[in-house]
Structure formats: structure tokens, C-alpha cells
Amino acid sequence: MGFAVTHSERGDGMKSPQERSADPAAVEMLQHAANEELTLAWDRLEAMGPQCGFGILGICCRNCTMGPCRIDPFGDGPSEGVCGATADIIAARNVARMIAAGASAHSDHGRDITHALLLASEGGDYSVKDADKLGRLGREWGIETDNKTVNELAKAVAQAASEQFAQQEGELRFVQRAPKVTQERWRKAGVVPRGIDREVVDILHRTCIGSDNDPKSIILAGVRTALADGWGGSMIGTELSDILFRTPTWLRAETNLGVIEPKNVNVMVHGHEPVLSEMIVAATQDPELLALAREKGAEGITLSGICCTANEILMRHGIPVAGNFLHQELALATGAVDAMVVDIQCVMPALGKLAQRFHTKFISTSKKAKFPYAEHVEFDGTDALNIAKKIVRTAVENFPNRDQSRVKVPKVSSPLIAGFSAENIFTALGGRYRPSYRPLNDAIITGRLRGVAAVVGCNNPKHQQDYGHITMTRELLANDVLVATTGCTAIADAKAGLLCPEAAEQFAGEGLREICRAVGIPPVLHFGSCVDISRILIVLSNMIAEGGLGESLADLPAAAAAPEWMSEKAVAIGFYAVGSGVYTVLGGPLPVLGSPELTKFLTEDIEETFGGKFAFEDDPTKAARLILDHIDAKRAALHLPPPMYDQPYAGKTAGETVAAE
Numbered sequence: 160m161g162f163a164v165t166h167s168e169r170g171d172g173m174k175s176p177q178e179r180s181a182d183p184a185a186v187e188m189l190q191h192a193a194n195e196e197l198t199l200a201w202d203r204l205e206a207m208g209p210q211c212g213f214g215i216l217g218i219c220c221r222n223c224t225m226g227p228c229r230i231d232p233f234g235d236g237p238s239e240g241v242c243g244a245t246a247d248i249i250a251a252r253n254v255a256r257m258i259a260a261g262a263s264a265h266s267d268h269g270r271d272i273t274h275a276l277l278l279a280s281e282g283g284d285y286s287v288k289d290a291d292k293l294g295r296l297g298r299e300w301g302i303e304t305d306n307k308t309v310n311e312l313a314k315a316v317a318q319a320a321s322e323q324f325a326q327q328e329g330e331l332r333f334v335q336r337a338p339k340v341t342q343e344r345w346r347k348a349g350v351v352p353r354g355i356d357r358e359v360v361d362i363l364h365r366t367c368i369g370s371d372n373d374p375k376s377i378i379l380a381g382v383r384t385a386l387a388d389g390w391g392g393s394m395i396g397t398e399l400s401d402i403l404f405r406t407p408t409w410l411r412a413e414t415n416l417g418v419i420e421p422k423n424v425n426v427m428v429h430g431h432e433p434v435l436s437e438m439i440v441a442a443t444q445d446p447e448l449l450a451l452a453r454e455k456g457a458e459g460i461t462l463s464g465i466c467c468t469a470n471e472i473l474m475r476h477g478i479p480v481a482g483n484f485l486h487q488e489l490a491l492a493t494g495a496v497d498a499m500v501v502d503i504q505c506v507m508p509a510l511g512k513l514a515q516r517f518h519t520k521f522i523s524t525s526k527k528a529k530f531p532y533a534e535h536v537e538f539d540g541t542d543a544l545n546i547a548k549k550i551v552r553t554a555v556e557n558f559p560n561r562d563q564s565r566v567k568v569p570k571v572s573s574p575l576i577a578g579f580s581a582e583n584i585f586t587a588l589g590g591r592y593r594p595s596y597r598p599l600n601d602a603i604i605t606g607r608l609r610g611v612a613a614v615v616g617c618n619n620p621k622h623q624q625d626y627g628h629i630t631m632t633r634e635l636l637a638n639d640v641l642v643a644t645t646g647c648t649a650i651a652d653a654k655a656g657l658l659c660p661e662a663a664e665q666f667a668g669e670g671l672r673e674i675c676r677a678v679g680i681p682p683v684l685h686f687g688s689c690v691d692i693s694r695i696l697i698v699l700s701n702m703i704a705e706g707g708l709g710e711s712l713a714d715l716p717a718a719a720a721a722p723e724w725m726s727e728k729a730v731a732i733g734f735y736a737v738g739s740g741v742y743t744v745l746g747g748p749l750p751v752l753g754s755p756e757l758t759k760f761l762t763e764d765i766e767e768t769f770g771g772k773f774a775f776e777d778d779p780t781k782a783a784r785l786i787l788d789h790i791d792a793k794r795a796a797l798h799l800p801p802p803m804y805d806q807p808y809a810g811k812t813a814g815e816t817v818a819a820e
């Protein structure tokens with residue numbers, strides 16, 4: 160697909176476009192941005208160097224004004240902060256606060272979806288699109304479903320979901336979805352989340368000056384907060400989004416900057432919550448606005464997305480994806496975006512100033528996320544369609560202001576298949592005649608599949624964009640590991656052609672290829688946005704329930720990775736994965752290396768409590784091999800035969816190069 164890695168040396172300390180991204184569309188736009196003298200994230204990173212070593216190691220503390228304090232990792236300077244906090248305490252507190260921030264972001268998203276379900280139950284612009292799933296969830300939660308209308312049940316479910324945030328004691332409802340042995344581990348460790356908000360507050364309290372000063376105790380509380388995200392806020396976000404907007408089904412779509420159509424009005428959504436983007440989808444299809452677009456000289460309206468809100472409307476409508484995190488500025492630099500509409504999370508504050516270099520309207524919509532140089536149109540779910548139409552109208556009316564001579568859209572896009580869920584993976588892998596998890600389990604048990612891996616997470620300009628995702632994924636595929644993906648990794652893989660069934664022919668080992676051929680799936684399954692990693696928790700739990708692969712999530716020949724992570728949300732996800740028993744490899748370490756004791760705890764000792772642990776490995780090929788070793792060890796522990804087509808790391812990836820074919 161033209162994704163390549165080169166290591167040209169410019170000699171001025173600046174990375175070349177090819178070193179900054181493995182994506183040919185990005186390379187083209189980076190060159191264009193340099194010609195236009197635009198400042199992008201990569202430039203700001205280079206201007207920032209050298210970055211603070213204490214921060215990287217996690218041993219600076221700003222939790223009170225006796226500081227800031229920093230610990231000297233080499234032993235010549237202070238070994239304690241003013242209060243006496245050691246490197247171990249400071250690093251543990253810092254990472255716990257990252258978990259709390261990440262869990263808050265996912266969970267507040269879940270809260271907004273809950274609010275939208277409540278609005279739907281009262282009539283208005285939202286309505287329940289998956290009443291079956293609503294009924295299933297109502298029954299699972301012990302809510303009386305008979306003799307209730309859909310809206311009455313929606314209201315009861317929304318109220319029950321809402322209580323999960325405020326609950327003070329007991330256990331979150333979705334904890335019951337985990338295998339019994341996993342639940343018992345949590346109870347024994349005292350980390351069963353009580354209520355979503357409560358766990359976040361607990362972390363902020365215990366990391367305040369003079370509170371919890373036992374690094375292990377802080378980390379265990381961090382795991383509990385992370386579990387409140389994965390098995391709480393994120394899972395509520397996913398499940399209620401499916402109920403409101405429908406559970407995804409397989410569909411074909413297109414991705415990369417080439418989906419921007421220069422002849423059309425281009426509306427781009429960026430952020431996370433489908434509550435906004437779903438209404439924008441409807442507004443861009445409004446006949447009146449389409450007619451207005453033609454009146455203004457455009458041929459139509461193209462809606463595309465960036466980051467996870469793109470994944471949300473891709474999964475349910477097949478709306479094209481313009482790109483992942485590091486594409487947000489590149490998309491604006493095309494000069495063809497008439498409005499970029501943002502809500503929450505992963506939206507760079509730099510966008511407003513960049514938009515001013517073009518005609519682009521930069522429109523913020525959430526009262527929780529305001530931006531410099533943005534026009535703010537508040538959107539809280541009430542009068543949703545009218546507000547969405549107002550936003551799209553702004554884009555349409557802005558079209559004549561576009562300077563077509565400055566438009567530069569790379570002719571690069573790739574087809575993909577998306578729309579996998581814990582529900583339809585059933586039929587996907589079993590085929591029409593055997594819809595269950597049995598074929599998946601059997602494929603692993605017989606060794607046709609070596610195992611499964613979730614490769615997820617962000618872009619980070621410290622890494623060559625997408626290189627880590629693609630290299631790791633291809634190494635896993637070549638060794639018969641079925642890959643599940645979400646978030647910006649999913650978009651990276653899609654741009655590199657890995658979300659097509661044909662990718663199995665080109666990149667998969669023999670066993671995985673046989674499965675993909677038999678059931679017509681791609682070797683990499685797109686499960687949605689980052690909150691939808693909760694779908695993967697459910698899939699893994701269903702695999703245990705199906706039988707033959709152990710009793711807890713930690714027994715599975717499975718692993719997780721985030722090769723280019725950067726967000727606090729990724730830290731929360733990493734901790735709920737490890738806390739759930741999943742071996743998790745991060746490209747780039749957590750900021751804990753200033754505490755050897757904490758590093759050892761997270762990468763070794765924590766396994767005894769939860770069955771999962773972290774590994775830090777920058778090199779995606781080596782990281783994939785850590786995963787393969789882990790999967791093979793789990794296979795051996797389950798007394799499974801070696802992989803049917805054993806080809807230890809023979810793979811198809813060729814050293815440093817991500818196929819420049």
C-alpha cells in the first residue's frame with residue numbers, strides 16, 4: 160500500500176516527512192505544510208526538545224506548593240521531596256492520576272450517552288434503534304421488561320446506568336460479565352469497583368499530599384479505577400450507544416485524506432461522542448441543505464471524520480474516515496475543509512489557529528471543551544437535529560469562501576471493512592450455520608490460530624506515524640494471531656489495507672489465512688472507538704464461557720498492545736487490561752522508570768495478583784515477539800498443541816521495512 164520507512168538524515172535535527180509518517184498521504188501533506196509554513200505537532204515536538212527527563216521518568220511532583228520537587232535518579236541530588244515522598248511514591252501517585260483522568264474521560268462520555276438515552280426515552284430527536292439489545296440489557300440488569308414500552312424500558316435502563324456513576328458501595332453491574340475466576344481475583348485484591356465517580360474521587364483524594372504513601376496501595380486503587388472505566392464507564396458508553404444508534408454490522412467504507420472531496424462542501428467531525436456525530440450524519444443528508452450546497456456551487460456534501468467519533472459513524476453508517484490523531488492538522492491543511500466540528504478529547508488546541516490560515520470554520524460544541532479561535536455552538540443533546548443542521552449550514556455557506564487554488568488533497572485512500580461487535584463476531588466466525596464462539600475457540604485449541612491480540616491506541620509524534628501499528632500487526636498476522644483493533648490503530652491499519660479480507664492473502668500465516676478465507680473476514684477486526692475496547696473484554700469473556708481455554712481471562716492465549724500510545728486514556732485502558740489479566744505491551748514506557756521498584760511491580764510482580772502485567776518495548780517487531788512468546792506460554796499452560804503451521808517468527812515482515820510494495 161506504499162507504506163514505507165526510510166531513515167534519511169537531514170542533518171538539521173528536523174525529521175523528514177518520511178521519517179515523521181509511514182502514511183504516503185501524510186508524507187505528501189507534510190511536504191505541503193512545510194511549503195505553506197504551517198506549524199504542526201511534529202514541529203512543536205522538535206521545538207520542545209530536550210524534554211524534561213524528570214517528567215519522562217515520572218519523578219517530579221507538583222501536588223503541593225512546597226514543591227515542585229524532583230528526585231535525582233542518579234543519587235547525587237535529592238532522594239526525597241520536601242514532604243519525604245520517594246521516587247516510588249511520586250511515580251505511583253502520578254500514574255494513578257493519569258488513570259483517574261483517562262477513566263474520567265471515557266466515563267464522562269458514557270454519562271453523556273446515558274443522558275442521550277434518557278432524552279430518547281422522553282421523545283425528541285434521539286430514539287432507540289436496537290430495542291432487542293435494550294431488552295437484553297434490561298433483563299441482564301434485573302429490570303422488569305414485560306409490560307413496558309420501548310421508551311419506558313429505555314428510561315429505566317438509563318436511570319440504572321446513571322446510578323452506576325453515583326453508586327457508593329457494592330459492585331458495578333458489568334463486573335458480573337467477567338469470568339467468575341477473574342471476579343474472584345478482583346475481590347481478593349479488593350479492587351472491585353464500587354461506583355464510577357467514587358473510584359476517580361478516591362484516586363484524587365489518596366494522591367493528595369499526605370494521604371496514601373504506599374506505592375502498591377496506590378497502584379491497586381489505580382487498577383480499581385481503571386476497572387471502573389473498562390467494566391463501567393466505557394462499557395456503558397458502548398452498550399448504550401448500540402441501543403441508541405444500533406449495534407454495528409459489517410460494512411465497507413473508505414479511509415484516508417483522499418476521502419475529502421474538493422468539489423463538495425466538506426464537513427469534518429472530530430472528537431468522540433456519537434451523540435453529536437450521529438446528528439451531523441442526519442443533517443448532511445438533509446435535502447434542503449443539499450440543495451443549498453448546490454446553490455453555492457458545490458456538487459454535494461461530504462462528511463468525514465477524524466479519531467474516534469469517525470470510528471463511531473464509520474461503524475454504524477460507513478461514513479468515510481479522513482484519518483487518525485496525527486491527521487487532524489493535515490486534514491485542515493488540505494484547505495478543503497469548510498467546517499471542522501469538534502466535541503471532546505484528542506482535539507489539539509492548535510486547530511483553531513491553523514484553521515485561521517484557511518477559510519475553515521472551526522466549531523466547538525461541548526461546554527466541557529472550548530478552544531482558542533473557535534466558534535462555539537453549544538450542543539447538549541436537546542434540539543439536537545436543529546443544532547446539527549445549523550452547524551452544517553455554516554459549512555455550506557462557507558463553501559464560496561474557499562480558495563480552490565490553495566486546495567491540496569492527496570489522492571490516497573484505502574477500502575476497509577468495519578463493524579465488528581461482541582454480538583456479530585458470533586456469526587462472523589461461525590458462519591451462518593454455526594453462530595457461536597465455538598469455531599473461534601476450536602481454531603485456537605487445534606492451533607490453526609495461535610491466539611488473539613488487541614492492538615489499539617493513539618498516534619504520537621515521537622513515533623513515526625502508524626509504523627508501530629502496522630509493523631506489529633503484520634508480525635502478529637504472519638504468525639497466525641487474529642488481531643482485534645480500535646481507535647487510531649484501527650484507522651492506521653485501515654489506511655495500510657489491513658482491514659480487507661485480501662490482507663489475509665498477503666500478510667496472514669497459513670492458519671489465519673484459512674480461517675479468513677472460510678468465513679470471509681479480514682485478518683484484523685475493527686471493533687470501533689476506544690470506549691469500544693469494552694467489546695473486546697466481552698469477546699474474551701465469551702471465549703472463556705464457551706469453554707476449553709481456561710477459567711479466567713489470564714488463561715487465554717491473548718495479549719494487548721498500544722504501540723504509539725500517548726493519552727491518559729491509554730493509561731486507564733492499559734491498567735484495566737492488566738487488571739483483567741491481559742499481558743499488555745506498550746510502545747514507550749509508562750512514566751515510572753524513575754522508580755525501579757514500581758517498574759518491577761508493574762512489569763513483573765503485579766502478575767501474581769491479576770494474571771496480567773505490562774511490558775515496555777519501543778520496537779514493534781520485538782514487541783510482537785514478546786506477545787508471541789506470551790501466547791505460546793499460555794498455549795503450553797493450557798496443554799494445547801503447538802500452532803498447526805508453526806513458523807516461529809518466520810513471518811512475512813522484513814526487518815525495518817513495512818512493505819513499500
Ligand code: BF8
Pocket residue numbers: 466467484504505615616617618646647648688689690725726728729
Ligand atoms: O480515544 S486512540 S489518540 S482518538 S486516545 Fe485519542 Fe488515542 Fe486516538 Fe480515541 Ni483513543
